[in-house]
Amino acid sequence: MTQELSPNIQDYLKRIYEITSSGGKASTSQLAETLGISAASVTNMLQKLSKTQPPYVTYQKHQGVKLTEAGRLAALKILRRHRLIEHYLVQKLGYTWDEVHQEAEILEHAMSPLLESRIDAALGYPTVDPHGDPIPDADLAISGVDHIALSRLAVGKHGTITRVPHEDPQVLRYLGKCGLHPGAQIQLLARTPYDQTMRVLILESGEEVVIGPSLGGQIDISET
Amino acid sequence: MTQELSPNIQDYLKRIYEITSSGGKASTSQLAETLGISAASVTNMLQKLSKTQPPYVTYQKHQGVKLTEAGRLAALKILRRHRLIEHYLVQKLGYTWDEVHQEAEILEHAMSPLLESRIDAALGYPTVDPHGDPIPDADLAISGVDHIALSRLAVGKHGTITRVPHEDPQVLRYLGKCGLHPGAQIQLLARTPYDQTMRVLILESGEEVVIGPSLGGQIDISET
DNA sequence: GGTTAAAATTAGTCTAACCTAAATTAGCTT
């Protein structure tokens, strides 16, 4: 447990954390799909991660995995680095928010504790990354924000965007162009019954955007 | 040649460059020693690097290796990243010059072309790293400074330090404490005949330091 | 309760990079 985990294992644990953070287990096929690795390889790795001392996941055949406490801490450690890097690249090196995820996916594995703390300090100990995701603090405590998916907001209600999906650069460029970034005030104007498409008013610009249900499910709002 | 080389290979090429930059070839045992890898493994890798398309080294059994042009460019690319990172950590994140080599040894492999150019710009396109080593420019052109080793300076002569050894943190902390950094003005007061130990006057502080011949051989001076 | 499709696992390979032990070669000394 003391020695560094391999970059591959770090990515597995991080992904399991992301999949299970809203409850439940991570399945072999979910991991295979999102990590871009064959299901057979994932099974292999999950069995290995469940047999380490201490184990990082609890694994039962055909039942998917959950993180153990050791696994959760390892995942939060790398998640903290990932999000600090994203924030740093935007704040200090002029990156746009669609460029940072890919960079952070690599750099997170090359970051020493010293670099982590220097970057944290240089940013003034930030609590959220450019996409609105919370950054675990140095003790790996993570703030649970209470939010609701845009797709569940009642029609007519006002809200503030707290979080957007962070992986797909195309989506991020689109959202950025619309002004749909964390902190933006919006009002849900309408939701069509048939396909659940939403019309959203962006208060700052007065413009109206159309958001489909799958994207709307990945955007978080705090009601106001 | 287009695809990225592995971190291991990058380190091999960088080390071959460093060893051969003052002419000659790099031997298996030199590489094994300085990379901390067994000689058998080094032989293996050298044979592999000589059989790629294009080859990165010219290898003849028992004769050591030299870099090909492709190998030289690959080495300079990673050396540029290494030195940019070192400079950035010192300038922007408050690192001391003895802490940066180890960090850069890892980060150099995780640096994208975009990050490289952003850091380069943020630093104002620097030409030397914290230890006085030249940073290849974006086209991998590297400036050949004319310098002489401190151990070859004539007694009584004045000079400016241009470069110090960069790997050993202990040595660097000692040099830093003495004020022996690139740019420092010195005068060589004496060299004992028997063991070639040197007495060096640091003009800025007026203090005197004793430098042994092996360290003196790794410190470069431009005569003034 | 049996059929079936999807999901997961097992079995068998592969590559990159390392290792140790054994064999060979180069280069120096007598």
Added chain:
DNA sequence: AAGCTAATTTAGGTTAGACTAATTTTAACC
């Protein structure tokens, strides 16, 4: 010229982490 030693190479093996193909299990449906 032969012998010795240090350097190098070869041979054989390991580990991490991936792959494909074949098999097994689950879960849903009739």
